[in-house]
Amino acid sequence: MTTVYVPCDSAAVAVGADAVARALEAVDGITVLRNGSRGALWLEPLVEVETDRGRIGYPAVSAPAVAELVAGGMLDGGDVGGCVGVVDELPWLAGQQRVSFARVGVIEPTSIAAYEAHGGYAGLRRALSMDPAAVVEEVVESGVRGRGGAGFPAGIKWRTVAGATADVKFVCCNADEGDSGTFADRMLMEGDPFTLIEGMTIAAHAVGATEGYVYIRSEYPAAVTTMRRAIEIAYAHGWLGERIQGSDTSFDLYIRVGAGAYICGEETSMLESLEGRRGEVRAKPPIPALHGLFGRPTVVNNVLTLGAVPMILAEGAAAYQARGVGRSRGTQVFQLAGNVRQGGIVELDFGVTLGELVEGYGGGTLTGRPVRAVQVGGPLGAYLPPEQFDLPMDYEAFVEAGAMVGHGGIVVFDDTVDMAGMARFAMEFCAAESCGKCTPCRIGSTRGVEVIDRIRAGVRREENLVLLEDLCTTMTKGSLCAMGGLTPMPVQSALAHFPEDFGLPPAVGEAAEEAIPDEASAAREGTRP
Amino acid sequence: MRQRGFAAPAPPPPMDSQRAAAVRAIAERHAGSRGPLLPILHAVVEELGHVAEEDVATIADVLNLSRADVHGVVTFYHDFRRTPPVAHRVELCRAEACQAVGAQAVFDAVTQRYAGDEDVEIGQVFCFGNCALGPSGTIDGRLRGRLTAELVDAELEASR
Numbered sequence: 001m002t003t004v005y006v007p008c009d010s011a012a013v014a015v016g017a018d019a020v021a022r023a024l025e026a027v028d029g030i031t032v033l034r035n036g037s038r039g040a041l042w043l044e045p046l047v048e049v050e051t052d053r054g055r056i057g058y059p060a061v062s063a064p065a066v067a068e069l070v071a072g073g074m075l076d077g078g079d080v081g082g083c084v085g086v087v088d089e090l091p092w093l094a095g096q097q098r099v100s101f102a103r104v105g106v107i108e109p110t111s112i113a114a115y116e117a118h119g120g121y122a123g124l125r126r127a128l129s130m131d132p133a134a135v136v137e138e139v140v141e142s143g144v145r146g147r148g149g150a151g152f153p154a155g156i157k158w159r160t161v162a163g164a165t166a167d168v169k170f171v172c173c174n175a176d177e178g179d180s181g182t183f184a185d186r187m188l189m190e191g192d193p194f195t196l197i198e199g200m201t202i203a204a205h206a207v208g209a210t211e212g213y214v215y216i217r218s219e220y221p222a223a224v225t226t227m228r229r230a231i232e233i234a235y236a237h238g239w240l241g242e243r244i245q246g247s248d249t250s251f252d253l254y255i256r257v258g259a260g261a262y263i264c265g266e267e268t269s270m271l272e273s274l275e276g277r278r279g280e281v282r283a284k285p286p287i288p289a290l291h292g293l294f295g296r297p298t299v300v301n302n303v304l305t306l307g308a309v310p311m312i313l314a315e316g317a318a319a320y321q322a323r324g325v326g327r328s329r330g331t332q333v334f335q336l337a338g339n340v341r342q343g344g345i346v347e348l349d350f351g352v353t354l355g356e357l358v359e360g361y362g363g364g365t366l367t368g369r370p371v372r373a374v375q376v377g378g379p380l381g382a383y384l385p386p387e388q389f390d391l392p393m394d395y396e397a398f399v400e401a402g403a404m405v406g407h408g409g410i411v412v413f414d415d416t417v418d419m420a421g422m423a424r425f426a427m428e429f430c431a432a433e434s435c436g437k438c439t440p441c442r443i444g445s446t447r448g449v450e451v452i453d454r455i456r457a458g459v460r461r462e463e464n465l466v467l468l469e470d471l472c473t474t475m476t477k478g479s480l481c482a483m484g485g486l487t488p489m490p491v492q493s494a495l496a497h498f499p500e501d502f503g504l505p506p507a508v509g510e511a512a513e514e515a516i517p518d519e520a521s522a523a524r525e526g527t528r529p
Numbered sequence: 530m531r532q533r534g535f536a537a538p539a540p541p542p543p544m545d546s547q548r549a550a551a552v553r554a555i556a557e558r559h560a561g562s563r564g565p566l567l568p569i570l571h572a573v574v575e576e577l578g579h580v581a582e583e584d585v586a587t588i589a590d591v592l593n594l595s596r597a598d599v600h601g602v603v604t605f606y607h608d609f610r611r612t613p614p615v616a617h618r619v620e621l622c623r624a625e626a627c628q629a630v631g632a633q634a635v636f637d638a639v640t641q642r643y644a645g646d647e648d649v650e651i652g653q654v655f656c657f658g659n660c661a662l663g664p665s666g667t668i669d670g671r672l673r674g675r676l677t678a679e680l681v682d683a684e685l686e687a688s689r
Contacts, residue, residue: 011659014674041661180624183658218571218608219657221670254562257571260607262655276566277598278605294563336661338629343661366630375625379655411626411660422625429624429655435605 001031002075003050007105009037009190010222011183017045019063027070036191038105039345040092043084051077054086092342092361097323099331100307101184101347104191110229112237115194121239123310127202128247135206136162139309141317143329148174148267148302149377149406149482151328151395154309157299160289161207164297169209171200171251171299172274172292173306175216175223176258176265179378181337182409184345185303189216189223192307193230194239197253199306201244202313203299204251212251213293215270217258228255262433266481267300269435280437281481302407304333325351328394328405336362338375338411348393355389358412369414373422373498377406379429380486382493383419402493404486419498424452426490434483441484444475448491455502465502468495544583551577552584556591566592566602570609579610616648617688619681620667623653626660635664638678649685 006012006021024047025032040046043059056077058069065081072080084090107114115121127135140155161169173196177185189196200212216224231253234240242250256274258264264273268282271293285291292298308330312320323330328350334357336343341363348357358364358374365371373383382403384391391401398405413422427448434441448471454464472488479485500506555572559565569588573580580603589599603609621636636653643649659665662674668684 010657010672011662011674014659014665014672015662044662177658178656180622180656181626181660183660186658219654222672256564256567258606259567259571259609260654261605273567274564276564276602278601280605337626338660338663340661379625409626409660411629413629417629422628425625425628433655 001029003031003033004075005033005035005048005050005055007037007045008034008109008222009044009105009187010220011041011187012037012044012046013222015044015060016062020045020047020061020066023063023066027066030075033108035107036104036109037187037345038087038093039101039187039347040090040342041344042342046084046087047074048087049074049077053077054088057084057087057090058082059084095361096347097331097349098347099311099320099323100188100195100304100333101192101345102311103195104187104345107192109191109193109226110233112194112233112239115192119314120194120310121198123313124198124202124205124239125245127205127313128245128249132162132206132208135202135313138317139206139312142312142320143317143324143327144305144308144312144320145328145395146302147304147308147332147407148265149404151405154301154305157289157301158203158207160287161209161297161299164290166296168211169207169297169299170293171203171207171209171212172271172301173200173212173214173303174265174267174270174300175214175220175303176270177303177407178217178219178262178265179380179407179409181375181411182335182378182407183337184333184335184408186220186223187345188303188307189220190226193227194234195307195310196227196303197230197234197240199309200253201240201249201251202309203301203306205247205249207297207299209299210250210252212253213256213274214253215256215258215264215274217264218260224255224257231255261435262429263435263481263483266483268481270300271298278435280435281483283480304407323349325349325392325394326396328396332393332405332408334361334393335407335409336412337409339365339367339414340412341366341368350394351392353389354384354391354393354410355386357393357410358389362410362412365412365414367414367416369416371412372415372417373413373419373494375411375413375422375490376409377404378409379426380404380482380489381406381409382489383422383497384493385497402489402496404489419494419501420452420456421501423491423494423502424449424456426487426494427452430483430487438478438480438484440475440478441480441487444471444479444484445487447471448475448487452491458503461503465495465504548577548581549583549587552587553591556588560591566594566599567606570603570606574609578614579612581611615650617669617685618650618652618667619643619669619685620652620654621676621681622655622657622659622663622665624655624660626656627663627665630663632664632676635666635676635678635681639681642678642682648689 047058047061048055145151261279264279269279273279334346346361430445436442585599589596664676
């Protein structure tokens with residue numbers, strides 16, 4: 001029997017992986033296994049055949065092509081159908097530093113045996129043998145920062161929750177990854193769900209929590225199914241529930257599904273939503289670490305933050321701390337999206353430059369035209385021109401440049417993009433998705449669309465530009481959360497770097513950077529939406 | 530013209546007793562868990578197609594909430610549809626990454642093509658997490674990448 005892997009990741013299924021799997025299952029002598037995706041999404045469906053040399057990859061396989069590939073010797077690793085050779089040796093993949101994504105695409109997502117065989121649960125085993133306070137300190141020492149966008153040190157948050165006393169404490173995972181251009185949370189949940197379960201259990205042990213919730217957006221039905229299945233399996237194997245693996249730690253984990261509100265990616269509105277209310281942002285303080293879900297001390301972390309925890313406990317804080325630059329420690333899972341030739345997951349230590357990612361790993365645009373702009377960090381991130389491709393991916397360096405690393409999503413646009421249109425869209429999106437609680441965001445976004453429309457139409461352009469700046473300042477300083485507070489970032493960066501799209505004289509060199517006012521570039525507290 | 534003083538309360542919507550019983554059963558099934566309202570509303574949409582006006586009172590009664598509380602939640606979230614579903618639903622992503630590869634043109638073409646079709650509903654979504662293979666969309670819940678208007682037609686044809 002030959003083992004053949006066909007990814008079950010949504011991105012692969014969206015381009016026909018299920019049909020390919022069915023076609024292969026019909027061939028004699030094949031065992032079809034469904035792995036997650038390697039993250040080389042432009043190659044999907046990437047079928048892998050297990051051979052003595054390793055797993056040989058066949059890119060962009062379609063169901064009708066299966067018979068021909070099999071006849072051409074695919075099952076022996078033959079050179080047909082644009083075979084890419086041993087997948088692990090692909091320069092694109094071999095050059096990466098896969099830590100959080102080490103198992104994604106390699107194993108079957110819901111095989112707990114494969115998970116353990118690939119190093120899974122080593123972190124939790126070690127954590128359970130340690131005093132909870134020591135686990136918290138290990139996470140503090142690792143320097144891991146929240147991957148949701150704000151980059152708050154996770155260990156400090158845990159320490160606050162651990163120090164609080166309450167009848168019950170919670171661990172909540174924010175899996176409402178709504179930012180366009182980000183899909184790492186989804187791929188981790190679909191491709192290696194036990195990592196998240198393990199990370200949350202370690203958090204629960206560390207802070208003394210007994211109940212956990214994963215809040216997954218409804219646009220990710222496959223992630224919901226996979227996570228639910230993985231939780232069942234973890235219970236059956238004694239990795240969740242009462243007295244985990246015979247220890248004194250008990251932890252129950254539940255999945256909750258969002259309902260199509262982008263704002264619920266903001267941690268306090270996620271908590272409101274979990275409690276069964278409208279997802280309206282709460283004012284902080286009190287912080288969720290002390291007064292979170294149902295008013296109890298709550299750890300709220302993003303999928304990738306919790307997904308990094310098992311490795312930190314398994315290999316020690318020093319191993320994690322050794323990666324990265326400055327105050328950005330460890331690896332970041334970058335996501336290349338939009339008009340990019342080689343889109344997908346690129347996990348590297350912090351410090352890699354934007355240009356290496358877009359031009360190197362991404363291979364430029366899909367259309368083959370020159371890159372005009374990239375948006376980093378989701379819909380609320382800045383638009384940057386290729387002149388800034390030497391920026392290192394580092395939280396502080398990006399803040400200095402008036403941008404944000406955010407969630408590590410990078411959306412590429414070619415030279416046909418209308419940046420005034422994109423600026424308008426940022427306001428339009430904010431108007432559609434604002435929770436409505438605070439005025440600058442609720443009303444400012446609608447007024448923003450109108451002002452940008454007038455600027456684009458050339459109606460009293462100078463005056464309206466002043467008005468837009470004023471509006472952006474109000475939104476930045478006066479909004480309750482990052483949604484209204486950061487919407488000006490894409491608008492003002494588009495205006496600064498691409499003024500010609502707004503009917504203004506082109507930016508020259510340094511002037512472009514100076515044009516971004518300080519308040520827009522100041523890093524804001526609070527997490528993404 | 531705006532009325533002065535208190536208006537007479539709107540008459541309660543006519544009750545379909547079979548539906549009310551089904552909604553009550555769903556609500557009671559989830560009532561014991563923490564913050565059960567969203568799971569209940571998801572289940573109502575999944576099992577009965579949509580959240581009808583009359584369901585609000587039933588759910589409010591089971592959870593000991595006011596009708597206003599439940600109504601507020603139903604109307605806040607995009608997923609809790611308040612009209613019966615049509616035969617086919619197409620959801621197209623309009624977020625930045627998909628826009629970078631022409632999602633707006635696909636959206637415009639598809640909405641125009643099915644404008645008069647009562648069996649097909651076109652909706653916009655901001656991100657399915659398939660941003661490297663856009664334009665993305667779902668046709669009756671099936672996620673598809675690298676969408677074109679023609680591909681939407683073909684997928685719908687396969688659904689019909």
